[in-house]
Amino acid sequence: MTETILRVNNIVKSYGKHKVLDGMSLEIKRGMIYGLIGINGAGKSTFMRIIMGLTYADSGNIELFGASDTKSVQEARRKIGQSIETPALYPELTAVDNMKVQAANAGVGNVEITHLLELMNLQDTAKKKVKNFSLGMRQRLAIAVTLVSNPEFLILDEPTNGLDPAGIIEIREIIKKLVREKGLTVLISSHILDELSQVATEYGILHHGQIIQELSKEELLQKSQQYIELKISDVEKSVTILDEMNISDYEVIGTNEIRIYSDLDLVAQINRQLVTNNIEVYQLDTKNQKLEDYFMNITGGK
Amino acid sequence: MLNLLMADKIKLFRSRKMWITLAIVIFLPIFQLLNSISKNEYQGKLVQKMDIVVNGATGVLMNVKANLVILLIFCAFVSFYIGEEFQNGTIRNSLSLGMSRGKYYLMKLLVVFCLTLISTVIITALSTISFGGYFGFGSIAGINNYDYYFWMISLTVFLLLFSVISVYVAINFMVRSTGSGIIWTFIFTITMGLLPGAFLKFDSLKGLTWWVSESFLFYKDFTSQSVIGEFPKMILVSVVTVVISTLIGYWSFYKSDIK
Numbered sequence: 001m002t003e004t005i006l007r008v009n010n011i012v013k014s015y016g017k018h019k020v021l022d023g024m025s026l027e028i029k030r031g032m033i034y035g036l037i038g039i040n041g042a043g044k045s046t047f048m049r050i051i052m053g054l055t056y057a058d059s060g061n062i063e064l065f066g067a068s069d070t071k072s073v074q075e076a077r078r079k080i081g082q083s084i085e086t087p088a089l090y091p092e093l094t095a096v097d098n099m100k101v102q103a104a105n106a107g108v109g110n111v112e113i114t115h116l117l118e119l120m121n122l123q124d125t126a127k128k129k130v131k132n133f134s135l136g137m138r139q140r141l142a143i144a145v146t147l148v149s150n151p152e153f154l155i156l157d158e159p160t161n162g163l164d165p166a167g168i169i170e171i172r173e174i175i176k177k178l179v180r181e182k183g184l185t186v187l188i189s190s191h192i193l194d195e196l197s198q199v200a201t202e203y204g205i206l207h208h209g210q211i212i213q214e215l216s217k218e219e220l221l222q223k224s225q226q227y228i229e230l231k232i233s234d235v236e237k238s239v240t241i242l243d244e245m246n247i248s249d250y251e252v253i254g255t256n257e258i259r260i261y262s263d264l265d266l267v268a269q270i271n272r273q274l275v276t277n278n279i280e281v282y283q284l285d286t287k288n289q290k291l292e293d294y295f296m297n298i299t300g301g302k
Numbered sequence: 303m304l305n306l307l308m309a310d311k312i313k314l315f316r317s318r319k320m321w322i323t324l325a326i327v328i329f330l331p332i333f334q335l336l337n338s339i340s341k342n343e344y345q346g347k348l349v350q351k352m353d354i355v356v357n358g359a360t361g362v363l364m365n366v367k368a369n370l371v372i373l374l375i376f377c378a379f380v381s382f383y384i385g386e387e388f389q390n391g392t393i394r395n396s397l398s399l400g401m402s403r404g405k406y407y408l409m410k411l412l413v414v415f416c417l418t419l420i421s422t423v424i425i426t427a428l429s430t431i432s433f434g435g436y437f438g439f440g441s442i443a444g445i446n447n448y449d450y451y452f453w454m455i456s457l458t459v460f461l462l463l464f465s466v467i468s469v470y471v472a473i474n475f476m477v478r479s480t481g482s483g484i485i486w487t488f489i490f491t492i493t494m495g496l497l498p499g500a501f502l503k504f505d506s507l508k509g510l511t512w513w514v515s516e517s518f519l520f521y522k523d524f525t526s527q528s529v530i531g532e533f534p535k536m537i538l539v540s541v542v543t544v545v546i547s548t549l550i551g552y553w554s555f556y557k558s559d560i561k
Contacts, residue, residue: 052398054560077400085561088391092317104309105396149399 002029004063005153005185006051011060013046020046021057022209028187033179035200036189039299042206044189045085048157052082081146084157087138091131095122095141098130099148106149113148120144120174136167143174154178156188160195172199193291207299223294228260228267231283232274241273306396306409320417323379327421330368331428339436350443350525358434359441362452364425365459369519372421373466377487379417380470384410385480393560407552411471418467422460444527455524458533461540465515466491468544472551478558495520515543
């Protein structure tokens with residue numbers, strides 16, 4: 001059985017009267033890249049800070065690497081690397097010195113520093129101080145700094161925030177490479193599902209302080225499947241025709257739209273049947289459901 | 303905790319704040335010497351009661367004479383040293399490795415303790431050498447056992463200064479930002495300097511005056527022989543201040559959310 005790295009049950013955290021996390025529960029197993037998705041303010045960063053011991057939950061249980069009492073969980077945190085919100089770096093120091101500081105914090109040697117800087121494509125920064133780095137460089141260095149302590153579990157909070165498309169791709173590839181080469185387990189958050197879908201293997205949708213849905217990569221792909229978008233004059237009659245054609249995987253959207261998720265090769269027959277039955281077809285198109293639409297649908301977002 | 307100290311050594315040696323602090327600390331006795339020479343030349347002979355440091359023997363009192371400057375230097379240093387960890391978010395890197403907040407707090411306090419000690423040693427040594435070199439070593443009126451006086455006053459004044467600086471550490475763990483740290487430590491310094499004067503105006507509060515470290519630093523005449531008898535109380539007040547401020551600072555830090 002795959003080892004459970006992190007299991008949380010019924011985590012509650014409030015700030016004043018505002019409940020940020022309201023009985024949140026999830027489980028992350030070794031080797032997963034768990035994508036935590038939620039709109040801004042959903043509680044992603046708060047949850048991650050609770051896992052890291054940077055803030056306290058009002059109630060609920062945390063089990064980390066099998067440890068569940070406060071002292072053991074604190075010990076287990078040594079196996080975690082984190083980059084939460086903004087990259088936590090010393091602007092007056094160079095990349096190497098930032099790495100050395102974290103190596104000293106973790107009580108490990110400096111042997112990995114050169115390799116990690118190469119891995120993050122930062123080997124040529126020499127004496128350049130971090131305050132002069134671009135945001136992308138800082139994000140990469142922040143990840144390198146977390147890796148210096150040889151973590152088994154990496155927590156990354158919106159690591160692509162503020163990056164340009166090239167930077168986003170670079171970070172994504174780095175994460176995949178780390179999982180492939182170092183066998184890390186990763187918890188990564190974002191408010192953009194499309195972006196997470198290209199890196200995560202499991203997904204949890206956080207809304208109003210709770211995980212409202214968990215999906216595997218395969219399930220998510222199904223959600224982003226192709227469909228036939230039909231805009232017609234008579235929905236009721238069209239539904240009858242679809243049933244007669246043994247097409248059952250469809251969804252009625254509003255008063256004049258139907259989405260058909262199966263039998264995509266029957267576009268011509270569907271069109272013919274509808275027209276034959278005096279239904280006006282305004283639009284007939286094959287489309288992909290956007291993940292963002294799916295996310296907004298289930299969170300009821302605007 | 304040793305790991306944290308090693309990490310802080312790298313940070314401090316590579317950044318400018320410690321070097322700037324030490325540079326000012328080195329410059330301070332030199333500036334005071336030049337000022338005293340000028341005063342001696344153009345405004346009449348130095349008087350120990352007024353000028354406090356007048357020769358090599360009184361060099362040990364430079365930490366008393368320049369106490370406000372030293373405290374203001376440490377206002378800035380402590381605010382940058384601790385505030386930046388919160389502002390840069392780098393405190394997360396240490397705490398997320400399973401380091402307890404208690405150890406983290408004590409490590410910062412220990413570093414500040416060491417730097418305060420180094421600073422007071424530098425100021426005492428440079429003042430004794432420079433004033434001794436120019437004005438002669440001389441003596442302190444009424445002090446017969448100079449060695450005892452030297453060590454006791456060095457220890458006591460250091461503890462008084464450190465007790466105030468330990469409050470700066472606590473304040474910075476409470477406000478958790480450089481800017482606010484500088485403002486609040488400055489307000490604390492000024493308030494605690496003025497408040498005892500106000501206490502003296504009320505019979506019921508008079509007793510509190512000498513439970514404030516800064517009262518001794520700002521208002522006590524360290525050149526008089528009678529001050530020796532008050533060293534134990536000064537040490538007690540300093541230790542009590544360090545303990546109370548550390549407990550309050552740590553409690554506030556322990557309860558806080560780290561952003």
